[in-house]
Amino acid sequence: MSAVLLEARNITMQFGGLKAVDSLQFQVKKGQLAGLIGPNGAGKTTVFNMLTGVYQPTHGEVFLDGQSLSGLRPYEISHLGITRTFQNIRLFKGLNVLENVLIAAHQHVQYGLLDTLLQTKRFKSSEQSLRSKVIDLLHIFNLEKKALEPASSLPYGEQRKLEIVRALATDPKIILLDEPAAGMNHSETHQLMETIAKIRSQFNLTVLLIEHDMKLVMGICENIAVLDHGVKIEEGAPSVIQNSAKVIEAYLGVEDEA
């Protein structure tokens, strides 16, 4: 039994009269590949927004490595080790591929503007190691040849990959993937599954993903939580989820008794 890395303790998100997420409780263990699924509008992305500090939960708390994230701003949470990708791709459009990743990588760098202006040794050495780290990351996803192209010029699949690279550059403990396979075809999805497994072992990462592609979720997730109307209705291994009456009901509706 490995330690708990991320824990949501009874988190609730209320927008006016609507409870988008209601007293959600779940844990992700260190090194685990966990999934969060549910029908459209179940509140999955809202959960991600609470985990990353975009929203402050109305009630409840999120813990990373035992530390409460209450009241922390998104950049502080990012520094602590939670990173994410987005359902709709959100790259910095005016920046090139390399710069998109450098932004994320830069938060660990210890030089200031003065170092840049004076081109000090500290600047040169850390900038160099940073760049080579970023190039290595791009290399894993076969993007290094496109480093200087504008991010917006990449084809869709590569933009998705670039988002993952950018997230990895923050040196995260856990990466939250919001529908990484959205809009991908069969072979691309398959490739993505391999990549996710690969980066997990290579970077010692914990992964939590939202996905609609059941084949992907069932194929790689070790633990799955199912959300419906903001409430967790089931949790467990893929085999448990596949045979759960509640989950089938949430996705397909109740069978008419007549």
Place this chain on the structure above:
Amino acid sequence: MHDFVQHIINGISLGSIYALIALGYTMVYGILKMINFAHSDVYMIGAFAAYYVARWLGIEAQPGIASLLMLILVSMLACGFLGFLIERFAYRPLRKAPKLNILITAIGVSLFLQYSGQVVFGADPKVFPEVMTDYVLLTFGPVELRSFDLTVLGVSLVAMLCLEFLIKKTKVGRAMRAVSSNALVASMLGVNTDKIIAFTFVVGSSLAGVGSVLVGMKYPKIDPLMGMMIGLKAFVAAVLGGIGNIGGAVLGALIMGLSEEMVVAYLSSTYRDAFAFGILIVILIFKPAGLLGKYSVEKV
């Protein structure tokens, strides 16, 4: 023909001053999507800071490029600091408020600075000390290149190149572009957006500080309301080029400077301001996103 060349020189000189101020509008817009109406008054404060320091040091006794550069530095520091204060205390508390609230606050800050200026400095115009001597540097037949024009051009060019370097080549510049593109995403990637926004205000304001000393040198009459007209024109320049776009602000400012100079030369100086704002109307009708701006359709 000779006249024409002379007007081009004058127009570019005027345009580069507009550019220094327009950059502040466009940078702040790029990052916060707000028009910082107090920007023109930050510029005014810069001129007064330089004025008082110049008198205090008795700079008039030793005019020259060194004195000018020192005053520019003084004005940049004063404006940068003021820009920082304005962002920190007037705009930051409203970060989550509707856009209109910030806009009205900006107008309030602007009025506050203008009328505080009248109280503190007095409403009467003051004569900016002569920091440099103006003389004819080169002549090509009847066309003159005066030292002031060359100085204005040179200083603005250096300032703009520094800005270009800052934005394109440095870590903080990259972060500025990222925040401008999508602040929330940038913050989730570890960028402290508040810090970057404050920095943007400091840089934009200190560019206005550079402009204020150049104007003080060239048109040596300063008063607490001096920012209004030049600020409006710089704003028009920023809109003309495509607000939020740095290259656009420079382009728009040069067009403004040149066209004003031409109107004065070949039509009548009466129409100068009318023409400047006429440009605004025309651009808003035919190219609302500006010359280099991209008009983006919001997805629904």
